[in-house]
Amino acid sequence: MNRTSPQGSRWRARTLAAVGALALGISMMSATAAVADTDADPREGLAAGLHDAGQAASNIALLSAQQKQSPFTTNSDLAFTGDYAIAGNYFGFQIYDISNPAAPSLSGTFVCPGGQGDVSVFGDLLFMSVESAPGRLDCGATPSPATSDPQNFRGVRVFDISDILNPVQVTAVQTCRGSHTHTVVEDPDDAENVYVYVSGTAGVRTTSPNVPGGCTNVNGNTVESQLDADGNPILGSRFLVEVIKVPLANPAAAEVVNHARLFTDAETGSPAGLWPGGSHGEGMQSTSATDACHDITAYPEIGLAAGACEGNGILIDISDPANPMRIDQVTDPRFAYWHSATFNNDGTKVVFTDEWGGGSGARCRAQDPLNWGANAIFDIVEGKLEFRSYYKMPAVQTATENCVAHNGSLIPVPGRDIMVQAWYQGGLSVFDFTDSANPVEIAFFDRGPNSATSLVTGGYWSTYWYNGHVYGNEIGRGFDSLALQPSEHLSANEIAAAGEYVVGLFNAQAQPKYVHAPSFAVVRSYVDQAERAGTLSGKALVDVRGHVDKAETLAAKGNAGSVVDHLTNAARKSGAAPDSALVQALAALAATLG
Template identity: 40%
Template sequence: MWSFSRPEGVSVVRSTLRGWRRRALAVAAGAAVTATAMVAGVPSVAAQEFPAPDEIVSSSNMKQVAHLPPTAPLVGGTGTDIAFQGRYAFVGNYLGFTIYDIKNPKKTKIVSQVLCPGSQNDISVTGNLLFVSTDSRRSDDSCNSTSQNDGTKPYWEGMKIFDISDKSSPRYIKAVATDCGSHTHTLVPDKKGRSVYLYVSSYSPSASLSNCQPPHDKISIIEVPLRHPTQARIVAEPNLFPDGGNPGDGNPWPNGTSATTGCHDITVYAEKDLAAGACMGDGVLWDISDRTAPREIDRVQDDEHFAFWHSATFNNAGTKVIFTDELGGGGAATCNAEIGDERGADGIYDISGRGDNRKLNFKSYFKIDRYQTDDENCVAHNGSLIPVKGKDIMVQSWYMGGVQVWDFTDSSNPKRIGFWERGPAADPAEGGGSWSAYYYNGYIYSSDLGKGLDVLEINDPRTNKAKGVKMDELNVQTQGRYGR
């Protein structure tokens, strides 16, 4: 993941629908965009007209119902991940985080903003606690810290904890330093309801960094007592790759495969004692019945198609895992003819067998079916399930490829349902696109790297049943079962 330096101010977003997009929207609801020339189901560049800068285009079953641009003090930062609780959405930003009131999604409003710089500010919530990740070297653990890029001098990075009992005035209460910082983290409930664990994912050690020495094949596990959160501490640092993991192939982008030096992201299905790890060069399935000692069940690699295993999503039954490949690190144009439709994509894996004999079995790839321009970074990124009982349907961010809704009920034959996107950024400083797109209580919320928060609605027979599923809390990397 990556960031931009952005000036003050926000460009005006236009939502005119022109040319081929009008023709596309005339297609049946949710149908894929078609053109006169096709390559692997994707319109060829010669046949496709691209939307104008900042032009909003979509399938006929999706629309934007609200947009909140960045506001001070977070203007110029990079929008990141989202968590939900009751009537609130919590959105991370490289400069801090924002709490939104989404009781009426079409009239979403800001409740409070916290200035606390430290990329990425990946975010999760439980009860009255909010957790944010810091994966950049800071002068200290305060919200007034400055950048400290000399890794040989004292610096801090890791986890921060806030008390959000008063949503209008969050209170910073605790910091826990972790080796190599915290690029992302995953909230894992214990089995007694007394504590939560934070699985802290970080990577890319260097001999020049005093607190991030190689090898770094571990995660840090922080225990947070819910009644006494200021007693949070590291309780385990399990080595997940005693064999060193995927060594990588040493080739540069776009053909290279990353060496594993830790994990980028971990998703847990706590009820089933399972975790899926997207760990740079490896996709892993763990047993987490002992929360502080994940135990590997199976591991897969895909050196031909996957460059960087980025994130993971279980289906509702816990019988499948979607792994995403962040080819180009999120900063490259990979949704084009040169890259094709199998790299920078999702990999769909079925889980077969039982217990320690479970295996991850590759079934197919999925990628958006609309080429983007060479000025648009586009690759598979963060998404969540849309809770339709008996179906496996997902909404997902693709950076400047926009937001895609798709069905992987048939693992070997995923189907597109709908999309929403903007054209190339009129102001390059506001570029980046959708970082996370999650479904929560009837609406899709998309955190844009540069343009703020978008609230979207999908109306389609294949997804409408999800509107009856209400959740009290959602941390997407902490999956629970719906449709009981």
């Protein structure tokens, strides 16, 4: 039985205290709009424009804004490998060198149309989603005339990027509904293969001969509509997630190895077992039917994935990646379209997003509820999803700005659950959901609308943290890099500790578990958190910081014994329990340096 979140409603109110807009010391940036009303959010009333729009920022600084290059059209998702960011686009992808985050440079482009162009990386492989015209096997820009054309392609492309500036397509796996998005999934017990979960949301191309086994479509979204006259399930080309197996030694042999029926009704076996679509009642949303997942975020280290599946949020067992199994599902009367998902690092929470309006609607106006087009935060309790709260970017946006919850990722601050998230023309918002019942915004960046007179779709598609910085793909403008700034909500030590966690590649939908190596920045992060929480203050706080500072000075001189003494004294003076994060961090650092 589906469980719904609570029915309480909260309408938008302008209660956010004004924060000083961050001055950008870059000549190319326009000045932040002045705000006379001290009760107004500085994001409200920004001047419109494509590359000269007004800007507002708090606790984050825009470092660089790279304009999108011709012939590229709509920017989409991002993936990262080494010193490169790969920016997906409906017309292919662009490769940025981000070795200097303050000044990224466009290093390469690859034209390969087929919307929507979401990208992921794994080793020397790049995967790309294709769901629409002019998707062709040969990456040509001229649409194939019919689905019967051998060049007609919908599915997942696989590229060899061992020479990253010269990608080579090694295969293209055809699917019946194409690939709107996809998720790369590692098997911790199988180093020879990687799996790709395909989220296809387009119509079934039933006349295509290009898909092995063919494609079939049976109309209807109810349990009964997907049963034959004898009550047997009809296994068509909807209500499933394709699983592609990619042999790493021979990626050209990639193929679909499973049609995972994650929405099956347990009693009848009908593949259409979840939300059938429609209204939740007067004053509530009308929610899309669950016949596919829009996005699946995999977390292999804990054996779970979270699927944002149009009409439902689902929890998936991926301990056997080739055979994912649904273990729980929820629905919400305020969600129009379950869009994406993000776990916290402990794997005890999931943030689901609602793409109310499909991404092209203005859904952050003064009259729009704060719990529609928002995030829903769930705790995972004994394998079940339990609703805790909503979070929505809190600033009022205009009717010419498409604005709704979209793609984001965790920021690896020790001991906290913090996420940076795109809101299309609502900009980006950084929020803390450590207390899952009380999420709090701690930073933001926003531009004015593309147009002051009409709604021109734009804004951030994705904003992700990667190796110390935030990067964003702006639909119409280009590629941005940003840096968090210390504030009362996030200290310089916490930012430094987050930056110490470095990975060789990153796909937001293939979530890694981050583990911080012992360091002084990590220890000081926990000290700052204890001060912020009021559990460490006065002389004890001064003593702890003094011992940590002295330990770092002695460590530089190689005086190991004294280093350990000072770190031990810091733990004692803190008054914290032996199993507290601060004492554990001090002990880990002492073990490393002693």
